[in-house]
Amino acid sequence: MYTVILLVSCVAAFGADALPLGKLPKGKVVMALQPHHDDHTTDYGMGGLIARFVDEGYEAYYVRASNDEKDGSHGYARNDMINLREAEEATRILGMKKVISLNWRNDYMGPVPLDELRAQLILLIRKYRPDVILGHNPWEHYQKNPDHRNVARAMAEAWWMAGYENVHPEHVKIGLQPHQASYLYLKARLDWGLGHTPNIAIELNESQVRRKQQAYQTHRNVYANPASARGVKAALARESLMVPEFEGLDDQEAAVRMEEWHMDWISRVRGKQAGVTFAEDYFFVDEFDHLPGLKAYLKENVSAK
Numbered sequence: 001m002y003t004v005i006l007l008v009s010c011v012a013a014f015g016a017d018a019l020p021l022g023k024l025p026k027g028k029v030v031m032a033l034q035p036h037h038d039d040h041t042t043d044y045g046m047g048g049l050i051a052r053f054v055d056e057g058y059e060a061y062y063v064r065a066s067n068d069e070k071d072g073s074h075g076y077a078r079n080d081m082i083n084l085r086e087a088e089e090a091t092r093i094l095g096m097k098k099v100i101s102l103n104w105r106n107d108y109m110g111p112v113p114l115d116e117l118r119a120q121l122i123l124l125i126r127k128y129r130p131d132v133i134l135g136h137n138p139w140e141h142y143q144k145n146p147d148h149r150n151v152a153r154a155m156a157e158a159w160w161m162a163g164y165e166n167v168h169p170e171h172v173k174i175g176l177q178p179h180q181a182s183y184l185y186l187k188a189r190l191d192w193g194l195g196h197t198p199n200i201a202i203e204l205n206e207s208q209v210r211r212k213q214q215a216y217q218t219h220r221n222v223y224a225n226p227a228s229a230r231g232v233k234a235a236l237a238r239e240s241l242m243v244p245e246f247e248g249l250d251d252q253e254a255a256v257r258m259e260e261w262h263m264d265w266i267s268r269v270r271g272k273q274a275g276v277t278f279a280e281d282y283f284f285v286d287e288f289d290h291l292p293g294l295k296a297y298l299k300e301n302v303s304a305k
Contacts, residue, residue: 019201019274019281024056025183027131033063033121033155034135035109035147036071037087038219040094043266044189046134047094047212048204048280053132054095055208061128062091062099065117065151066106071222082221090215100124109150114157117150121158122168126176133159137186137283140196148189159184184285198281201274209267209278217259224259226251232258 030053032040040062041047054060068083069076088099102120104112125133136143138152161167163180171177188196204212217224229251236242246254271279289295 019198019270019279021203021274021276021279022200022282022284024053024202025132025286027182028058029061029128029130030058030132030134031061031063031125031128031130031181032134033065033124033151033158035065035145035151036106037064037068037083038071038090038216038222039136039148040134041090041212041216041219043262044187046185046187046280046282047090047215047263048208048267048278049134049185049202049282050094050096051208051211052202052204058132060091060094060096061130062087062096063102063121063124064099065102065104066109066147067101067103068106070106074221079221083219086219086221090218093211093215093218095211107146109147112150114150114154117154118158118161119168121154122162123171123176125158125162125181126171126179129179130181132183132185133181134185135187137188137196139186139283140188143188145189182287184283186283186285188283196283198283200284201270201276201279201281203271203274203276204267204278204280206278209264212267213260213263216263217256220255224252224255226255229255229258 030050032046032050034040034045039045040050050060064084064087067080069080071079071083073079074082084099084101091099102117104117109117133155135155136148136152138149138156143149143152160180163178165172165178167178186196229246233246233251233254245257249257267278267280270281271277273279273281286295
């Protein structure tokens with residue numbers, strides 16, 4: 001009962017602003033370019049969308065820019081190893097092909113030359129030739145995480161510059177041709193400030209939400225660990241509250257249950273805003289966004305086949 005009440009009350013709190021449902025574009029490859037091991041699975045991530053792309057026949061790749069040494073309580077070297085292993089398991093659950101780690105130091109990416117990070121992403125875009133790129137929204141108004149800011153900016157620049165033959169012409173010598181992805185799906189953290197305004201919702205089915213839940217709670221070095229459940233239980237006890245669903249569960253099992261509830265909840269919130277059961281919301285950019293007049297003409301006069 002507690003779970004149902006929580007879901008209903010939180011959905012109501014978010015309001016009912018309608019978002020148009022989008023269809024996935026035709027293509028073969030999707031690439032998520034993100035700073036950290038978990039950014040493709042969080043509530044501001046894109047685990048459900050990745051699962052849907054895979055279900056519709058896409059090959060999916062995950063680029064993890066930092067080494068995540070500060071995520072966890074085991075010291076830098078061990079955190080890096082644990083987080084990489086958990087990222088690989090999470091992407092396997094979602095059906096992704098590979099995790100590509102650039103291993104820039106976690107939270108020390110400010111001094112990294114933007115050109116150097118951008119060059120790495122351009123090379124990867126040309127190698128894997130994605131039709132779709134997923135990442136943080138570089139145009140949100142407020143983002144306190146330096147890795148999010150830096151990788152998002154490098155991603156946005158690499159997305160269009162990878163298509164120009166005069167940008168890193170040396171790539172041709174190793175067999176890589178210019179390539180620009182046609183579509184961007186961008187996310188942001190709304191709990192840190194306003195600025196990200198989604199313009200589309202992507203409907204998810206129950207199986208895709210379930211894989212999103214499983215992928216998220218796989219990151220137990222930072223999320224579904226026993227300490228998180230103990231902290232929540234202690235906070236509830238101080239207010240003389242209880243969650244019946246926790247009865248009979250140890251702290252690890254309760255932590256997993258909480259994280260799965262959270263993924264179900266946010267998927268239902270976004271679904272309600274779009275008039276469906278489950279969804280995720282995005283700022284979507286297509287191949288005609290830089291030509292707004294043509295885009296408006298196509299929308300008004302040309303039917304999609």
